Amino acid sequence: QSALTQPASVSGSPGQSITISCTGTSSDVGNYNLVSWYQHHPGKVPKLMIYEVSKRPSGVSNRFSGSKSGSTASLTISALQAEDEADYYCCSYAGGSTYVIFGGGTKLTVL
């Protein structure tokens, strides 16, 4: 199964808001509320930012929020900060014989 579809890159200025989309199918994103988002700074360890579509782990800023409509999940980052510049990956449970699938990743640039 192909990876979930994310834009290759997005950008925004400090203080602005951006949204990263993650498009799957009715077999994964559209069928389960088990979508997570990870922030990955190059050379560092991936960090869980959102799980179960819209829940935030303890310690993650409330500037990060998640949502889902049909087979597309979204990550919104408000009040952009320089430290938000990183790669972001969505991930969904897919059941069946695929089980877990990641998106291709989105590079966020803070201008």
Add this chain to the structure above:
Amino acid sequence: EVQLLESGGNLVQSGGSLRLSCAASGFTFSSYAMSWVRQAPGKGLEWVSAITASGASTYYADSVKGRFTISRDNSKNTLYLQMDSLRAEDTAIYYCAKDSHSGIVVANDYWGQGTLVTVSS
């Protein structure tokens, strides 16, 4: 403090085998599902395999099915990945990651630093 420490990565020839280990501490290892996720050079994250808390159920990506075997020893708080018939495309940093539930809910809240596997052709 939760810690995950991978080991076992190395340079190996195509067709060879490696066994990765992930030593866990700081949490009740036997209560949580665990996964292996990899990142090839210049590429994105790719889920490889997962195992439920008890070890009763295991799951694999199509790209490694039949070649890799995930297992865990809850008495030793250690996760394993046996990698056989390695190919050049298996070259990657391999991360172990803890899920937040006993089953697979793709909420990997802690990750190890990763171990590098290089397969030469």
